[in-house]
Amino acid sequence: MTTSPLPRxxxxxxxxxxPLLSSIPGLVFIALPIAxxxxxxxxxxxxxxxxxxxxxxxxxxxxxVASAATLLCSLLGLPIAWWLARDPPFGSRLVRGLAMTPLVxxxxxxxxxxxxxFGRRGILGTSLDAVGLPISFTAVAAVLAAAFVxxxxxxxxxxxxxxxxxxxxxxxxxxxxxxxxxxxRHIIIPQLRNPIIASIALCFGRALGEFGATITFAGxxxxxxxxxxxxxxxxxxxxxxxxxxxxxxxxxxxxLVMLISGRVIRSS
Amino acid sequence: MRSRxxxxxxxxxxxxxxxxxxxxxxxxxxxxxPTATLFVGAASSMQATLQTRARAFEDxxxxxxxxxxxxxxxxxxxxxxxxxxxxIFVSARVxxxxxxxxxxxxxxxxxxxxxxLALAYEYDPRRPSARPLxxxxxxxxxxxxxxxxxxxxxxxxxWLSASSDRSQVLQRVQSxxxxxxxxxxxxxxxxxxxAVVYTQQCATLPRHLRCMPIDTTPILYTSALSRAxxxxxxxxxxxxxxxxxxxxxxxxxxx
Numbered sequence: 001m002t003t004s005p006l007p008r009x010x011x012x013x014x015x016x017x018x019p020l021l022s023s024i025p026g027l028v029f030i031a032l033p034i035a036x037x038x039x040x041x042x043x044x045x046x047x048x049x050x051x052x053x054x055x056x057x058x059x060x061x062x063x064x065v066a067s068a069a070t071l072l073c074s075l076l077g078l079p080i081a082w083w084l085a086r087d088p089p090f091g092s093r094l095v096r097g098l099a100m101t102p103l104v105x106x107x108x109x110x111x112x113x114x115x116x117x118f119g120r121r122g123i124l125g126t127s128l129d130a131v132g133l134p135i136s137f138t139a140v141a142a143v144l145a146a147a148f149v150x151x152x153x154x155x156x157x158x159x160x161x162x163x164x165x166x167x168x169x170x171x172x173x174x175x176x177x178x179x180x181x182x183x184x185r186h187i188i189i190p191q192l193r194n195p196i197i198a199s200i201a202l203c204f205g206r207a208l209g210e211f212g213a214t215i216t217f218a219g220x221x222x223x224x225x226x227x228x229x230x231x232x233x234x235x236x237x238x239x240x241x242x243x244x245x246x247x248x249x250x251x252x253x254x255x256l257v258m259l260i261s262g263r264v265i266r267s268s
Numbered sequence: 269m270r271s272r273x274x275x276x277x278x279x280x281x282x283x284x285x286x287x288x289x290x291x292x293x294x295x296x297x298x299x300x301x302p303t304a305t306l307f308v309g310a311a312s313s314m315q316a317t318l319q320t321r322a323r324a325f326e327d328x329x330x331x332x333x334x335x336x337x338x339x340x341x342x343x344x345x346x347x348x349x350x351x352x353x354x355x356i357f358v359s360a361r362v363x364x365x366x367x368x369x370x371x372x373x374x375x376x377x378x379x380x381x382x383x384x385l386a387l388a389y390e391y392d393p394r395r396p397s398a399r400p401l402x403x404x405x406x407x408x409x410x411x412x413x414x415x416x417x418x419x420x421x422x423x424x425x426x427w428l429s430a431s432s433d434r435s436q437v438l439q440r441v442q443s444x445x446x447x448x449x450x451x452x453x454x455x456x457x458x459x460x461x462x463a464v465v466y467t468q469q470c471a472t473l474p475r476h477l478r479c480m481p482i483d484t485t486p487i488l489y490t491s492a493l494s495r496a497x498x499x500x501x502x503x504x505x506x507x508x509x510x511x512x513x514x515x516x517x518x519x520x521x522x523x
Contacts (some may be wrong), residue, residue, distance in 0.1 A: 201286050
């Protein structure tokens, strides 16, 4: 009988600190501007500025616009994601490229495109204006602008979610006689829920931060289209303290949204 | 299984936050405004003056809110052509307001104030207060001017084309700003030491900044009523308020 040698211990991770060390400059680069904003934004004067009616109004408009844009993106973007996930025999590259274009398009260009489509003199805007449905420079325009730039995120992450669906479970349930409703309720929705929530959170976060397309297509009308980023831009010209306070509020919400999407992705 | 359930339970409060944020947004975003709001699109150099008039008007009409939106007159004019819901347009260029009137977008413009161009600079107590223009320019590390596509930039270029200091100024220009207020902000933030502004703006600059008139050719501000105004009666009343009071309160003061 021969004795087998003891299993070798796993090699020591000798360079474990190298990735950490090399990531520090990047983290500092991201953290410093945020820290500067928070440092100034948490001063007494800035916190008082946050409770001014104009600031609260901008937060209200921002939440409204971002929520409506997220709903619109979900309605329009998820079917595209679903279709792309099924590997269609034709056109998928073209459709994916088209759906992703707003992600790399400068937002001001996106706003100009929307203006040329839905503006008073735009391709569709002329007819809409004629029937008393003006779009540009209204709250609807702000929603459309935010939805246009956020849509790629929901398509991108939605496609990944649909691709992650386990067809085997569904097939098994079908062979056991489960009805389509039961399969949807107990197999498909539980699998899709978390990834879809994560993509909705990402879309909401992007919509909250939208600036360029909104100012071009919807203008900066307090109470209607002046979202937090637009209010920050306007305030920077004469009241930096309020601008910073509002920026901090946006950072907090954005951070929360990122936290949600990260947590939901991990738990799925 | 148990850990999956735990993870799911841990994620629930965060999902709740997202749902709450979106619900609050949808509910409050759809709330109608309780008061009539007048939108005044104004040349950014007139924003502060008009805001004072707006507060006075609101005191007389408690159920009315006046929002003064300052930007370059050229951008505001473009937005009006594209259907922006301004009730009143205050422009720093007469030709722009005339074009809008001819296109049937606004009423006939009325001149409400006049200004000139001034060089605003940081006051240096070590130097004599009355310094020649060329000395201020040559002593500047960088100069802020407006983009030629906006009225202030247009007038600045007009002054520069006739000025012997043209090359000195252009060598020191750091950036071309989007409107008069943006130029002023660069100066007050200390990012430039000299800037070309309207004499109108000199009155509200901080104490450490001085102004020297450089071009006295009058720059006229006009105001007009938008034909698409949603509150024409109120807008007309505020227009009267502007036309009666702005010339008194907005005289350019060169310090």
